[in-house]
Amino acid sequence: MDRTLPTPTPETAHFWEGCKAGELRLQRCRTCAESYFPPRPFCPKCGSREVEVFRASGRAILWSYVINERPRRDMGDKPHSIAVVALEEGPRMMTNIVGCPQTPEALVLDMPLAVTFETFGEIALPFFKPAEA
């Protein structure tokens, strides 16, 4: 079964194009300097439409997660993490932690992570892996 994939909209296209280009792209407000996610063409803090897209560092820490023991059919047949990471720039996002065992012992809150991208046809999804020391 094919993986469930996003359908980008005009307001989110820059994010998904960034993933394909190997870049994690966030937005920030030119008026109040707030970085935010998910994408939208105005600042959710002050309402200003003066916003810009920028390339985020891709660094994050593991904020919280579950390990789903009953994976969705498109997610394979092994338990996997569904995680929220805190990006260095402030916003948080949902992702999967890859490149390590999917166990409580290997998935430790606040562990440093780095973004990595995996391509599924026309879409590249942003995953996070343990950062090299």
Place this chain on the structure above:
Amino acid sequence: MKPGSIAVVGAAETTRMGKIPDMSVIGLHADAALNALADAGLKPSDIDGVATAGENPTSLAHYLGIVPTWVDGTSVGGCSFMLHVRHAAAAINEGYCKTVLITHGESGRSRVGGGGRFGGGGGASLQGQFEAPFGPAGPPTLFTIPVLRYLKTYGLTREDLAWVSVIQREWAGFNPRASYRDPITVDDVLNSEMIAWPFTKLMCCLVTDGGGALILTSADRAKDFPQKPVYVLGTGESVETPMVSQMADFTSSRAFRVSSKKAFEEAGVSHADIDHLMIYDAFAHLPLYGLEDLGFCKPGEAAAFIRERNTAPGGKLPLNTNGGGLSYMHSGMYGMYALQESVRQMRGIAPAQVPGAKISLAQGIGGMFAAAGTIIFGNERP
């Protein structure tokens, strides 16, 4: 409606009309909203009431950065906005909110990005784009995501979650209609089937069939009815975000805090006045968040409060006395059953009746920490 008591102070349409292939449905809502806010000289943070149809009002409020104390998602077709104006007038007159934003947006021709309603939605909704691709399979893998952060923040363990299930099962033991009534231990809970680490099956609510209904009228008329009236003393509501990953604080629900504060203020009662408490328990962590966010416990202290039997039979704050979603029943939208148990307690007919209970608070939650509603009931007319 009190004639002439409410006025329109901002109005605008989307910046463009006709064919707008570069904007999604929620983008059209937001564009119209930002134009109306500019027309009124307001910022999103000045708005405290939100009504919309065709888009989830939680999604709209979060998208615009609004913290509402009143939300209306009445969706009855093209006249929904007339109903919203009417409901908003009542809400403003009643003090639920001061400044209401009502929006519409529809990509009727270009069909861009529809379908973000009620936490599901198509692949173009924000949930569809930024949560669904990572494998969440319903509430057991979404509602539960903040909990490891909560446990770490307060130095708690999975045993603390298990105690919630154990004590609610004690209450269920009194209830002949409860799905599960046999006592369980902390070990039983921890050793039951793993659903989504750190949650085992006995930390998750039941999946059952059922329903409920309420009938309300004015207090003046209520005395003419056969049953003992149960009065509504205070109410509150709020929403935070349709995406659990975007909750501002993983250790606390803003919707719980805003909703319950409003209800306490409206009722004019204090925490010490609450004789009976219902907190929607789709999962074992919700009573912990609820006790803290409603102000019955300080942050991080609810687990000890439960373990020390304050909410158990014989305790000073009887909580989820029907057995809750964990042991009584949970058909999907459990809030109705929390209300039913509060009404039974106020009528004095509950299977696990709290002797002499005069005031009951029922705290509901919607989505995955997306929305909250609070009702405070009393069995004496104030």
